[in-house]
Amino acid sequence: MAHLLKIDFLMNPPESFHTARLLLRKPRPEDAPLIxxxxxxxxxxxRYLTWPPHKTVGVTQAVVERLLAAWQSGAEFSWLLFSRAGDELVGAISARPDGxxxxxxxxxxxxxxxxxxxxxAVLAVVQWALTEPSVFRVWAVCDTENPASGRVLEKAGLKREGILRQWALHPNISATPRDCFSYAKTRNA
Ligand SMILES: CC(C)(COP(=O)(O)OP(=O)(O)OC[C@H]1O[C@@H](n2cnc3c(N)ncnc32)[C@H](O)[C@@H]1OP(=O)(O)O)[C@@H](O)C(=O)NCCC(=O)NCCS
Structure with missing residues (x-):
């Protein structure tokens, strides 16, 4: 266990990488208004996320600060997605290590x-994650009523494993935890 923890500490993801149409890069404080x-x-x-829509850009600023602190501690690595064609901010992706x-x-x-x-974007992050020596499983959940997200995971090579009953709180649609599909790609499959 100590061995795994040591490897976690050494995880050193790229601050940016390219795909055919996207630049993924670590957020900066000044990105908040764009986000x-x-x-x-x-x-x-x-709608199917774990957080409510931001009411002010101040909320977004606080989130960016939290993401940068999480990167520093190794708890979560987030990248903003920019279109390479128009240099436009189009989205974000996060990877949270846990052993x-x-x-x-x-x-x-x-x-x-x-x-x-x-x-x-998911293909790029999965490819990076499975090059990390400590990582054997890349996974994600999505609300059972969010088929577009499930399709993304399937197209990126993750396999649907089943339903996690009442797994996640999606406060924009329900006050109680929601059923989610679990998808994973493992080092050996
Ligand atoms: C989910 C999300 C990230 C998908 O991003 P995207 O770039 O549009 O995804 P892709 O274009 O790579 O693939 C989407 C797939 O879902 C399919 N799809 C879209 N809406 C669908 C729906 N209502 N029902 C079934 N399939 C749907 C598309 O047809 C496509 O599949 P295909 O290529 O086989 O035709 C985007 O819709 C989004 O940001 N949604 C809101 C946030 C969210 O739900 N995040 C995920 C939380 S788990």
Whole structure:
């Protein structure tokens, strides 16, 4: 166990990387207004997420600070997604290490949905994660009523494992925890 913890501490994800159409890079404090405008205030985008839409850019600023502190501590690594064509902020993806596992979360501005962009981002992060010696399982959950997210995970090579009953609180649709599908890609499959 001490061995695994030591490897966790050494995990050193890239601060940026490219896919065919995206630049993924570590957030900066000055990104908050762009994040707020692109997706964080949009109730449709946050519908199946664990957080309510941001009411002010101050909320987004606090979130960015939390993300940077989480990167520093190794609790969570987040990247903003920019279109390489237009240099436009389109979304974000996060990876949260937990021992030999990493779980993913992601969000995309509505005007960029269904163009395959998030599949591209998830593929890149999964590929990086499985190069980390300590990581054997990359996984994610999505609300059972969020088929677009499930489809992204399938297209990125994760396999649906089953339903986690009342797994996550999605406060924008219900006051009680929701059933989620669990998807994973493991080092050996
Ligand atoms: C989920 C989300 C990230 C998908 O991003 P995206 O870039 O549009 O995803 P992709 O284009 O790579 O793939 C989406 C797939 O879902 C399918 N899809 C979209 N809406 C769907 C729906 N209502 N029912 C079934 N499939 C749907 C698309 O057809 C596509 O599949 P295909 O390529 O086989 O046609 C984006 O919709 C989003 O940000 N939603 C709000 C935040 C969210 O739900 N995040 C995930 C939390 S678990």
């Amino acid at each position: 707020f405008a692109a997706y964080a205030q949009d109730a449709e985008v946050t 030999h596992r990493i779980d993913l979360g992601y969000v995309l501005a509505r005007c960029h949905w269904t163009q395959g962009l998030m599949t591209e």
